[in-house]
Amino acid sequence: MSKKWLLWTALGLVLAAALSALAWRIIGENAASGAGEPLQVPPGFKQAETSLLTLAVPEGWSVEPNGKELIFTANGEKMGETETLDWFDAESWTHLRPNHTEQTDFVEVKDMPAPAAGQTGQSLYRIRLVHTKPAAQLDPDWHYDEIRWYWNDPGKRLTHGIYFNEAAVDEATMISVVSTIRLKAGR
Secondary structure (H helix, E strand, O other): OOHHHHHHHHHHHHHHHHHHHHHHHHHHHHHHHOOOOOOOOOOOEEEEEOOOEEEEEEOOOEEEEEOOEEEEEEOOEEEEEEEEEEOOOHHHHOOOOOOOEEEEEEEEEOOOOOOOOOOOOOOEEEEEEEEEOOHHHOOOOOEEEEEEEEEEEOOOOEEEEEEEEOOOOOHHHHHHHHHHOEEOOOO
16 A cells, blocks of 8 residues: 555544544534424425424425435435334344445444434434445445444334435534434324
8 A cells, every 4th residue: 555545544533533533513402402392494404394393494305205214315326314113232233234235334433312202212323324226236345334223212112214226425414414304292
């Protein structure tokens, strides 16, 4: 490896760490201030909702219902989607590997409240997955990088998630969307 490559890699890691620290601070402030409060839609965003949750997404995104979930697109490209699962915990998440997928990062976020604000026993997880095609599809260079955020709803024994297309959605936008999520009462 060249020294130039190592320097750029180190610089990239330092920048990523700084952005991540800032993002966690923003999420924590937004989530803490939103506990039990109605959603305050940030400028440049619009409200979207399912029967289980309300959130804000960028105004340029289209929101399509998919049963009880939502799919987000922009200019024909998938930006992300929501999902509701049976209960998961830290042990379950570390083994999350859908077919043809590698889990490259797993973080239990402890510095901020999860979107099920006001409840105890919650956890928030951030997971990075890299999807590839099966060998039979003869496209070895294809991959889809995805960031998934999951949080537990202990009262309902459910886990909610939102996925983002990492190539199309920057970290700041992901954090802005996640920080607006509010679970609905009486689900």
